[in-house]
Amino acid sequence: AQTVTQSQPEMSVQEAETVTLSCTYDTSENNYYLFWYKQPPSRQMILVIRQEAYKQQNATENRFSVNFQKAAKSFSLKISDSQLGDTAMYFCAFMLGSGSGYALNFGKGTSLLVTP
């Protein structure tokens, strides 16, 4: 089974600063996908960024970027120029690249608070 670990239950950052959320995962597979989801107080799950394991280049989406270290099984999320609207729970998730179920396995989440 694949496991996802987020070691930071809570984090805080000042507006306009940069913050990095950590995520590690465990798998023996070589073909998989990694995701970061944001869950604001509305509890709607919003995709922030995704990374295919076969791609060496780190994914970026505007102020969000990842540091994907496949050998270390690490997938951290960097948020630049933090905004108040970034306050939310952030979940790291793993999905196998094959298999009929290919469910998303989530970490326990990191609660991020952006302060003025």
Next chain:
Amino acid sequence: SQTIHQWPATLVQPVGSPLSLECTVEGTSNPNLYWYRQAAGRGLQLLFYSVGIGQISSEVPQNLSASRPQDRQFILSSKKLLLSDSGFYLCAWISRVRTEAFFGQGTRLTVV
């Protein structure tokens, strides 16, 4: 475009009562469908998934069951709710090309 509907949004049920949460998907055929539960302050736990009509896989033993009577309909049920069934339930559909998972709005269930 694909959309996913989940209802009801909130539900308060007494212990021992039955449960039925419904999820439907539009804009796609033969989707893989999933039920997750999020307990207070915790991550998302996969409960059930379905790769087709009548095909249900359970990830954890529990008081709940799931059914898929139609291609784009996924139902989460219980015959008798327990206090421990309280939580936030999310239905999801994952695209075949695995670009992302699409989530419903969620159901906040409180068992009293």
